[in-house]
Structures are given as structure tokens and as C-alpha cells.
Amino acid sequence: MARYELVKGSLALITLTNPPVNALSSAVRYGITEKIKRALGDPKVKAVVICGENERFCGGADIREFAAPMRGHSLVMLFDDIEAGEKPVIAAIEGVALGGGFELALACHYRIAHSKARLGLPEVTLGLLPAAGGTQRLPRLIGIPAALELITTGHHVSAQEALKLGMVDQITDENACKMAVEFALRAVAKPLSSRRISTLTMPCPPNLDALFEAVTMQVQKKARGVMAPLACIQAVRAAATLPYSKGMKRESELMASLFSSSQARALQYCFFAQRTAGKWTLPSGAQWSNIKPRDIRRAAVIGLGTMGRGIAVSLARVGISVIAVETEKKLLETGRQMVIGMLERDAKRRGVTASLYLLQFTLSLQDVKDVDIVIEAVFEDMSLKKRLFRDLSKVCRPSTLLYTNTSGLDVDALAGVTDRPHMVAGMHFFSPAHVMKLLEVICGPRSSSETIATAMSLGKRMGKVCVAVGNCPGFVGNRMVKTYTDQANFLLEEGATPEQVDGALEEFGFAMGVFRMSDLAGLDVGWRIRKESGLTGPDVDPKDPPHRRQGHRYSPIPDMLCEQGRMGQKTGCGWYVYEKPGGTEAKPDPLIQKLLEGYRVRYSIQPRKISSQELIERCLYVLANEGFRVLEDGIAVQPEDIDVIYLFGYGFPRHRGGPMFYANMVGLGRVLDRLEHYHHAHPDVPHLKPSQLLKKLVACGSPPIQKWKEHIKTMHSHL
Numbered sequence: 001m002a003r004y005e006l007v008k009g010s011l012a013l014i015t016l017t018n019p020p021v022n023a024l025s026s027a028v029r030y031g032i033t034e035k036i037k038r039a040l041g042d043p044k045v046k047a048v049v050i051c052g053e054n055e056r057f058c059g060g061a062d063i064r065e066f067a068a069p070m071r072g073h074s075l076v077m078l079f080d081d082i083e084a085g086e087k088p089v090i091a092a093i094e095g096v097a098l099g100g101g102f103e104l105a106l107a108c109h110y111r112i113a114h115s116k117a118r119l120g121l122p123e124v125t126l127g128l129l130p131a132a133g134g135t136q137r138l139p140r141l142i143g144i145p146a147a148l149e150l151i152t153t154g155h156h157v158s159a160q161e162a163l164k165l166g167m168v169d170q171i172t173d174e175n176a177c178k179m180a181v182e183f184a185l186r187a188v189a190k191p192l193s194s195r196r197i198s199t200l201t202m203p204c205p206p207n208l209d210a211l212f213e214a215v216t217m218q219v220q221k222k223a224r225g226v227m228a229p230l231a232c233i234q235a236v237r238a239a240a241t242l243p244y245s246k247g248m249k250r251e252s253e254l255m256a257s258l259f260s261s262s263q264a265r266a267l268q269y270c271f272f273a274q275r276t277a278g279k280w281t282l283p284s285g286a287q288w289s290n291i292k293p294r295d296i297r298r299a300a301v302i303g304l305g306t307m308g309r310g311i312a313v314s315l316a317r318v319g320i321s322v323i324a325v326e327t328e329k330k331l332l333e334t335g336r337q338m339v340i341g342m343l344e345r346d347a348k349r350r351g352v353t354a355s356l357y358l359l360q361f362t363l364s365l366q367d368v369k370d371v372d373i374v375i376e377a378v379f380e381d382m383s384l385k386k387r388l389f390r391d392l393s394k395v396c397r398p399s400t401l402l403y404t405n406t407s408g409l410d411v412d413a414l415a416g417v418t419d420r421p422h423m424v425a426g427m428h429f430f431s432p433a434h435v436m437k438l439l440e441v442i443c444g445p446r447s448s449s450e451t452i453a454t455a456m457s458l459g460k461r462m463g464k465v466c467v468a469v470g471n472c473p474g475f476v477g478n479r480m481v482k483t484y485t486d487q488a489n490f491l492l493e494e495g496a497t498p499e500q501v502d503g504a505l506e507e508f509g510f511a512m513g514v515f516r517m518s519d520l521a522g523l524d525v526g527w528r529i530r531k532e533s534g535l536t537g538p539d540v541d542p543k544d545p546p547h548r549r550q551g552h553r554y555s556p557i558p559d560m561l562c563e564q565g566r567m568g569q570k571t572g573c574g575w576y577v578y579e580k581p582g583g584t585e586a587k588p589d590p591l592i593q594k595l596l597e598g599y600r601v602r603y604s605i606q607p608r609k610i611s612s613q614e615l616i617e618r619c620l621y622v623l624a625n626e627g628f629r630v631l632e633d634g635i636a637v638q639p640e641d642i643d644v645i646y647l648f649g650y651g652f653p654r655h656r657g658g659p660m661f662y663a664n665m666v667g668l669g670r671v672l673d674r675l676e677h678y679h680h681a682h683p684d685v686p687h688l689k690p691s692q693l694l695k696k697l698v699a700c701g702s703p704p705i706q707k708w709k710e711h712i713k714t715m716h717s718h719l
């Protein structure tokens with residue numbers, strides 16, 4: 001796990017050998033400890049270089065080992081030994097030096113980095129803090145403000161930034177290891193005392209209290225209820241106010257309070273869930289590792305509304321040429337200006353040149369005949385989309401893949417009108433498409449493995465987190481979210497206010513509660529969908545009373561708001577009132593209170609005080625319950641896929657892990673009990689009825705989430 005070589009007769013080269021990222025597993029820690037002892041004890045050795053195999057220094061501690069208490073060799077002791085040693089030790093950083101990997105580099109006397117390397121202390125993103133001296137050494141090296149920023153955000157920095165901040169001593173475009181060897185031989189004669197970071201005097205700014213207070217407020221605002229960033233601040237404060245050894249003790253105590261916390265477990269689950277979701281499998285046996293995606297160079301985007309523009313930008317900024325099609329000159333010109341503006345702003349932010357030459361705008365569908373793929377992003381109207389897909393069949397060359405950006409319509413119905421149903425699938429982007437990370441790739445029953453592989457690979461190229469899902473109304477995300485918003489509406493009927501429901505959800509960790517979010521997105525979006533599905537408007541069965549549809553409970557309150565022109569932020573009022581149309585500061589609206597009171601009187605509903613616990617349970621357990629149905633219906637393959645969709649597409653708080661992980665943390669037995677209780681109280685809400693899979697898992701003793709897949713396997717897959 002660590003290789004030892006004697007180079008040029010007097011230099012020990014220690015190479016970490018734990019692919020793919022040379023994580024500091026217990027075996028690697030043992031390996032380095034042994035090799036360092038050998039090098040420091042060998043009189044022939046005058047200097048030491050530490051590097052990583054496969055041009056990757058080290059990705060930090062082995063996160064998989066965090067599932068159990070840490071055993072084996074201590075990194076803290078190893079790093080103290082390296083730093084205190086009388087021979088210069090040089091870290092040769094290629095690829096990444098992250099977490100424990102960067103702490104290892106901080107314990108060395110010099111750091112040489114390749115110009116493409118990235119460095120950082122991302123522990124906070126895993127619910128932890130850098131507990132191998134990172135919170136004590138980094139502020140001594142680069143100052144408290146810069147260290148606080150890096151440690152509380154977990155941001156990685158480039159080698160160039162690292163050099164500017166003083167995190168590394170040199171950067172090179174050549175092989176960093178070779179460079180470090182030459183450097184080491186020169187360093188032999190130099191004194192080491194000023195190179196031991198733990199002994200350096202802390203550069204303390206005069207307004208220390210104000211600085212820590214400001215950072216604490218910033219962190220609390222950005223990550224409400226999240227423990228790790230606050231613990232990081234306390235650890236850096238210890239570095240600022242205590243001697244090194246006492247600071248280390250504080251660092252270790254704070255780490256102990258985080259290590260087994262539910263937040264740390266959730267955040268580490270998210271790390272692996274994201275990687276698990278990328279490894280898609282289809283029932284045919286086709287999977288990410290055995291199907292070659294097509295190489296995409298030319299794409300067409302049909303429709304230059306909000307979604308189409310974002311998709312065009314996402315494609316062009318990764319070097320794909322885009323033909324954007326609109327039906328009217330005015331719409332085309334507006335779209336063109338918006339896309340160019342977005343690309344230019346994006347390029348300026350990234351310090352690159354906007355690739356405007358990749359864009360072509362046209363009113364003629366004929367112009368897309370030679371593209372590799374088409375992404376349709378027209379209005380959410382099935383007959384319009386079918387017409388377009390028929391036309392695309394005629395216009396496009398036979399090898400062109402066709403994707404729809406529908407947010408919930410039947411992908412197979414669209415495939416069915418084309419001459420190439422196996423080359424049609426869904427690519428459901430989230431708005432704004434050039435910003436939001438999630439891409440649901442919808443696999444229709446006839447979509448070929450290559451069509452799916454190409455969408456997944458293209459999404460990845462665009463920087464998206466891609467999840468392959470099956471074809472059903474709303475797919476995974478929107479199918480589930482309906483149950484959540486329905487509960488929120490029912491809770492209003494029963495006595496809650498929008499601000500109470502939102503308050504509970506925001507306290508739970510959502511950046512925005514359901515009603516604020518609906519005001520931001522526009523209430524008309526859901527209204528149009530409800531009208532199309534016959535839940536409101538002229539197609540409603542006249543025998544249905546306003547609060548029942550198709551035999552189930554229905555809340556007409558959102559429709560009532562739309563009928564009054566309350567479409568959300570854009571009209572200056574929705575569930576809240578805003579200072580002006582387009583305003584963003586939500587204030588409770590007495591008119592909404594009146595509307596709710598009138599509604600309750602009309603339907604003889606006795607309002608009651610509803611606890612935050614009930615608000616959370618009703619909204620979130622029903623969400624997980626639908627997630628279990630999604631799994632049993634074979635629309636998602638594994639709970640990780642659902643959680644990734646919710647983390648990246650719906651703002652589910654990461655420190656709660658996603659709806660399925662959250663249900664698992666609460667305890668499946670408890671979720672089942674509460675759902676039974678609520679379903680008993682509301683028998684006309686089928687979504688509250690516990691799903692078969694939830695019951696099955698509870699009956700099997702509530703296995704850990706990673707094992708649920710074994711209980712789903714026998715069910716029918718739509719993927």
C-alpha cells in the first residue's frame with residue numbers, strides 16, 4: 001500500500017499505492033508509517049519524497065472505513081513524526097491532495113504541486129472536520145481568514161490559487177515527483193525549523209472576534225442546522241487562541257462529536273449515492289461499463305423558451321455545436337439574445353472566451369437534418385410534441401437520436417410516432433437548465449441501450465448528475481413531488497398557514513418551503529398540468545364536489561389562487577405577497593388567511609393547531625412512501641437514485657441524505673406506523689397508505705438502505 005525506493009543513493013521515495021485515489025485506508029496508514037520509520041532511521045537517506053501512484057497524490061482518508069470506529073495507525077501521530085523528523089520531507093502533489101491527503105502534505109516540510117493539481121480540505125462536505133491537524137496547521141500557514149474559508153466550505157483550489165495562498169511552495173508543468181526529487185536533494189542542507197508548520201506563530205488579525213462572528217453568521221445562514229461547518233469554526237478558533245497541542249486536543253474532541261452523527265452518515269451516504277447513480281444498469285444487462293455512447297458533436301435544440309435556452313448554453317459551453325430552432329422570428333431573436341448573453345456571462349465568470357461560433361439560430365426545421373442528436377424543449381403539450389417528433393422523423397438522417405425534455409409526459413408515446421422508436425428517450429433537465437445539476441434520463445420501453453448510454457454520457461459531459469429512470473407520469477421526481485405538495489395543501493385546509501408549513505420545512509433544512517418554492521416557480525405551471533389531466537377546468541366530472549377528484553381527496557385551493565391571478569412572485573402575489581411583481585421578499589398575506597378561513601367554513605372543516613412534527617411527517621413520509629412505490633414499480637432501480645434526484649433537483653437538504661435515506665434514519669417501522677396512523681385519519685388520501693415495499697422491508701427487520709435492492713430485485717423493472 002506504500003512502495004519504498006532508494007533514489008540517487010540518498011533519497012527515499014515513498015509512493016502511496018491504493019488506486020483509484022490512494023485513499024488513506026488502514027493498510028495505507030500502516031504502509032506509510034513503516035516506510036517513514038525506515039527512511040528516518042536509515043543513515044544513507046538524507047531526504048524523503050512522498051508521492052501517489054497514477055499521478056494522484058491522495059484523495060484523503062478512506063471514507064468507506066468511516067462506517068466503523070477508526071482503527072489502526074493514527075494519522076495524527078504519523079504526521080507529527082514526519083514534521084518533527086530531522087530529514088526534509090517533500091510532498092509531490094499530482095492530481096489531488098484532499099482531506100487527509102492534504103493534511104499529509106501539510107505535515108511535510110515542502111509541497112511541490114503539478115499545475116493541474118487540486119487541493120483542499122473537503123471534510124466538511126462529509127459532515128466532518130480535518131482532524132489530522134488540518135484545522136491547526138492550515139491557519140498557521142495561510143492565515144485565519146483564508147483557512148476558515150477553505151475549511152468551512154470544503155472548496156478545492158487549483159495549484160495556482162494554492163501557490164498564491166501559500167499552501168504550496170512551487171508548481172510545475174513537469175512531473176511533480178521528478179521535480180520534488182531534485183528539490184529534496186537541494187533541501188538537505190537547509191535548516192528545517194521554519195518549515196514545521198505546527199511551530200509557526202499564528203498570524204492573527206486584530207478583529208478576531210468580529211471575524212469569527214461574521215463567519216458563524218454566514219455559515220448559519222447558508223447551512224441552517226448543519227453541524228460540521230460550526231465545528232470547523234470552533235476548531236480554527238482553537239488554533240487562533242490556544243497553543244498547538246491544546247488546539248489539537250480541541251480538534252479531536254470536535255471530530256468525535258461529528259464522527260458518528262446522523263449528519264455525517266447522511267453526507268457520506270450522499271457522496272457514494274451520487275457515484276452509485278452514475279453506474280446505471282438496464283434489465284437487458286446493458287450497463288454503464290459495457291455500452292459505448294455515441295460521440296456527439298452537433299446537436300439541435302427545438303424551442304427557445306427558458307428550458308431550451310438553458311439546454312443550448314449547457315451544450316455549447318462543452319464544445320458541442322448547437323442549432324437552435326424556433327417557430328417565430330420574434331421568439332427566435334429573443335432566444336438568440338438570451339442564449340448569447342447567458343454564454344457570455346458564463347464565459348466571463350469562468351475566465352474563458354464564449355464559444356458563440358458554435359451557435360446557429362434558425363426558423364427552419366430542415367436545418368437540423370445532419371445533427372447527431374435533437375433535444376426537443378417545446379411547450380408541455382403532447383399533441384404539439386407528437387407533431388414535432390413526426391416531422392423530426394422525416395427531416396433527420398436515420399442515425400439521429402431524438403430526446404424529449406418533457407417533465408412528465410409519456411416518452412414512449414412520442415417514440416411511437418417516429419420511424420426510430422428505439423432511438424428516442426427522455427432528457428429531463430431542471431430549470432434553469434444551465435445551472436441545475438440534475439438530469440433525469442428517461443428510458444422508454446423501446447429505448448436502446450446506446451440511446452440511454454449517449455444521454456448519460458452527454459449529461460456527464462455537461463457537468464450534470466445523471467440518473468436513469470423508467471417511464472411513468474412525472475417519472476421519479478415529479479411523480480413523487482405531487483404527493484408532497486398535495487399534503488401541504490391538505491394541511492392548509494386543516495388549519496395550517498403557508499408560513500407555518502414552509503417554516504417547518506425550512507427548519508428541517510430545505511432552502512425554501514413548498515409554498516415559497518411554488519411562488520418562485522409560478523403557480524400557473526401546476527395549474528396547466530392539472531387542467532390537462534382533467535383535475536380542474538371544463539373537463540372535470542360534474543358529479544365531483546370541489547374537494548374530491550376521481551374518488552380521492554383533492555384541494556382546489558391552488559386553482560382558486562390561479563383563478564384570482566395569484567401566480568406567485570411574477571404577479572406580485574401567490575401564497576405570499578411581494579413588494580412588486582417580480583419581487584422576492586415573501587410576506588404573509590392576510591388575504592390568503594381570509595381565503596383559507598372562508599374555505600374551511602364553506603366545507604365545514606374545523607381548523608386545528610397542527611404541530612411541526614405532523615407537518616414534517618405528513619409531507620416527508622408521504623414523499624418516501626411514493627419513493628417506495630417508485631422502487632416497487634421498477635421506475636427507479638435503487639433508493640440512491642431517488643435520493644440523488646431529490647438532492648440535486650428538489651433542494652432536499654444534503655445533511656438529511658434524501659427522502660429514502662431520511663426514512664431509513666427515522667426507522668422504517670416508525671415511518672410505517674405514522675403512515676398507518678395518518679391513512680386511518682385520511683382514508684381518502686391513497687398516497688398515505690403504506691406501500692407494499694415499505695411493509696415488506698419492515699417485515700424483513702428493516703435492512704440497511706444499501707440492502708433494499710435485494711428485496712426489490714424480484715419486482716418488475718421499467719428500466
Ligand SMILES: CC/C=C\C=C\CC(=O)SCCNC(=O)CCNC(=O)[C@H](O)C(C)(C)COP(=O)(O)OP(=O)(O)OC[C@H]1O[C@@H](n2cnc3c(N)ncnc32)[C@H](O)[C@@H]1OP(=O)(O)O
Pocket residue numbers: 020021023059060061062063064070075096098099100101122123126128129130131132272275276
Ligand atoms: C482522525 C481522522 C483523521 C483524518 C481524517 C481525514 C478525513 C478525510 O480525509 S475525509 C476524505 C476527504 N476526501 C474527500 O472528500 C475526497 C473525496 N473524493 C473526491 O472528491 C473524488 O473522488 C476525487 C478524489 C476528486 C476523484 O474524483 P473522480 O476522478 O471524479 O473519481 P470518483 O468517481 O469521484 O472516485 C473514484 C472512486 O474512488 C472512490 N473514492 C474517492 N475518494 C475516496 C475516498 N476518500 N475514500 C474512499 N473512496 C474514495 C469513489 O467512491 C469512486 O469509487 P467507485 O467504486 O468507482 O464508485
